[in-house]
Amino acid sequence: MTAWDDEVAHARDDLLEEFARAGFTLKSSVRIEGEIPAEGRLAPVPVDITIPGGFPYEPPVVRPIEGSGGLSWHANVDGSLCLWAAEESGDLPWTHADELVERVQAWFRNDAAGWVGDTPALDLERYWPSSAGLVLYPDLDGIVGGFARVKVSRGVWRVKPGRAPQQSKQRLAAVVDVGDLDRPIRSFDDILDRTGGHAAKLEREVTRGHVDVLIVRYWRGGRSAVLALIVRKRRPTELVALAAAHDGEETLHLRSGPDRDTLQAAAIAVVGVGAIGSQVADLLARAGLGLLTLVDHDIIRPGNRIRHLAGADWDGHPKVDAVKAVIDAGPSGAVVNVRQARVRTPTDAADLFEEADLVIDSTANGLATRLLLDAGTGLGRPVISVCLVRDGQVARVDRVPLAAGETHAEPTAELSTGAEPLREGGCGDPVSPAPMWAATAAAARATGMAVDLLTQRGQYPPTIIDVLVAGDQDCTEIGARP
């Protein structure tokens, strides 16, 4: 037994002893019975407490005996109480008997008060028997009260947009809205009770086998969610809940970030879509960027792919086409234009600003970088340059133009003990030994600076030096600095 095993065993033993001292009955090392006084109830509530095998990393399960817990929110289908939110679980708030009893008492108090002020959980499926699988549903506004077609493939039920005729040969989903809920709905009868005039028709279509899926939209606290139920049996009707997810634009972009609205109206040109540039382009698209122009003359070679978004299908093809394809296939919705070209002349550089609010240089080419930074400074238009230095140990991002009083940091000192440069046939310049994670770190910094510029927050200094691997000279400490 390791010291950790000892501690884990100790936690269980201590909890059991605490409950024994508090007057609970220990039926075994996993089961405790007792009574917990509850405000608003005439008598203490008898409860059964199970301590799972993973304790203290799994919370005890508390179940009022004989249904005395009620059928309110925050109770699971097996009658156990949902006592802790996921975000507080890291503190293991259940390792002492008094903590657990207090939490149960709080549950009963809230239950008696009707969960006033409760952040409404939109997880009705917890109150139903469940099955594996996922139901994807479109925007529902046009189809509530009607039927929609459903296709099933490998456990994923996809509800198609648009109303379907009732007499369709395909699988059908019935879409209903049960309104604002003050308590969970737990049965087909509960659903029928809340569908008003549609109840009889809905019941008929389900029991006759015309409907395979029920999409039940409900509301809590002004927000809507969907309970997706598969008809497992027609008579008597047995429904099981599957996980449900909205497959529409709003959901696809829900996690884009808080700057999406601003970025949607913006345009960026990314010059150089290699290891860093391809990721910058993808990150910007996912953050909500409206228009992206990709500029690169080069093609994908197999050696590029270990650090690139492109897969093997793109060997020999332009990098810009590969990156566009990856972004187009993703969820972002960004419009992506491509130019398979070099940026060689001041005109080339100036042209970029016709369609872009910001240009990002991720060429790692000295001449191109010089041209683009001078264009930015000279034209008074924002340019960000990103690269990895010191063999990939340091990411560096610089912006122009500089505001009054600003200066860039000095060039980062070269590694004093550099390894023999890597070479690849057909490629004149040395190959950077930087791994993809270093390119990702650099891309993240450049994207952060780009978003900072477009949102005008102005928090980023003109240079960010991010030491990813500590080394010598002025790069001895991990972390980012101006």
Added chain:
Amino acid sequence: MAQLITQWEKACSNVEPEEDDVDNASSAHDEVRKALEADPELSALGIDTILIGSYKRHVSIRRVKDVDVFSKTTDLDMTTADALDLFEQVLVDAFGDDRVERQDRSIKVPFPDFDLHVDVVPARPCGEYWEIPDRDDEWEETNPEELTELTTEMNKRYDDRYVPVVKLVRQTRRHNLGKRPGGFFFEILTYHAFDNGLDGDNIGELYVAALRSIADQLDDFVNGGDVDDPTIDAAVISIRATESQKQKAADTFSDLATKAEEALADADKCRAAKTFRDILGKNSGDNWVFPMPAGCNDDGTVRAATTAVAGDRHVPAGNRRFA
């Protein structure tokens, strides 16, 4: 008082026969039963063999050393000596001379590869009971199937806690006394303890209460009282133990019951665990039956610098994290 629930559960599993033993016992008794039932003379006598004994009642403790095969017949109208002769011959024919041992009341067939033996007991009907050979070459009444049923019922009555406590009592006897009185006697005493009603919500509490009841029964026994045979009306249990052995058993169990009661009431779980460990001793694998709780030294003292909870209670990044 320290409950030591986890430790009691582990103690029960530490006296449980191991899987190999159970498989071997099963194999051995099958072989013997087949040999008996295949014999034409015994078949003509209506031979019907059943398992009895501690193995059958699931009250054996590690290790399983013997299995009892109760050989019912429809008619054994002969002396016990003749009956034993008959069974001995059948078994010699099946297993060879050197593998069969005649005992006072049974025929023993050792299985050296399994380190156990099978005891074959001839039996004939006697009204609602059976008769088997006694040590005086006479037939005596017995009702072994009834004890199996009584065990099952008692176990049900006490939510499956009776059988584990019987095993713990047998282990206690084995660790603290000599050969006699034997485990069967203590099983009967435990039965009476439970039948008279014991207070306890878990194994530990029931075990301690059983020890006290057994100590009281032994005290009564050595002072001339009888221990009823729960399987036969108006019958009492008789045992092959000297007065000195009986007195030692009574004194020892009285002392153990007192120590166990003090340990049960002790809030110091390490000290309490040490007492129970000393009472139960080691199993046949030379391992302590009663484990010490986490945070306790083997001598019953508290181990220094034990954290109460696994690890730091707070995650470094705080609670609102996403990935």
